[in-house]
């Protein structure tokens with residue numbers, strides 16, 4: 001399944017993406033709000049997990065390409081979180097892009113296509129997003145997508161140790177009807 005937007009192609013992953021994926025996963029600016037940068041092995045394992053999801057569902061965290069400009073700039077897409085929380089099971093939208101491509105509206109543009117796929121093709125009633133509370137760039141994208149945050153739903157990420165400084169996360173929700181009202 002390939003999604004196209006004005007400037008982007010969201011496509012399945014290729015072997016040639018792996019080195020560029022490692023490059024962004026080993027960039028401290030990109031990984032500022034994650035527990036650590038990733039080694040090549042960790043980066044490849046993550047890509048493998050993402051590809052497996054794609055094979056089983058035919059959607060997931062799409063590889064993002066900018067035709068004639070960049071073969072691979074990161075991922076944007078839909079994911080099923082594999083931990084237990086008050087809001088799971090659910091479908092989340094996520095994004096991670098290489099630093100040279102930030103602040104050009106790419107995350108928002110790709111996310112709109114992924115959300116449209118989730119609401120139209122999968123007929124999901126709601127899609128969520130979450131991030132470390134101080135990740136204002138990611139929160140800003142959520143807000144541009146008209147996702148809403150209720151502080152009562154802030155949560156400690158269950159995959160991080162209880163004393164971890166990045167543990168407190170904010171949850172944003174987006175209903176199908178809100179998306180269609182704003183983006184169709």
Ligand SMILES: CC(C)(COP(=O)(O)OP(=O)(O)OC[C@H]1O[C@@H](n2cnc3c(N)ncnc32)[C@H](O)[C@@H]1OP(=O)(O)O)[C@@H](O)C(=O)NCCC(=O)NCCS
Pocket residue numbers: 029030031033094095096097098101102103104105106107108109130131132135136137138140141144
């Ligand atoms: C989060 C991320 C995907 C955003 O990608 P992007 O393509 O730059 O996003 P967009 O350009 O669509 O939108 C970014 C918005 O954040 C704003 N922004 C940038 N820095 C900001 C900051 N420090 N605080 C608040 N807003 C900020 C931009 O101005 C822009 O808003 P605008 O269009 O109203 O001007 C990218 O920064 C990234 O990959 N970060 C590292 C990985 C990550 O944190 N992923 C999310 C984990 S949940």
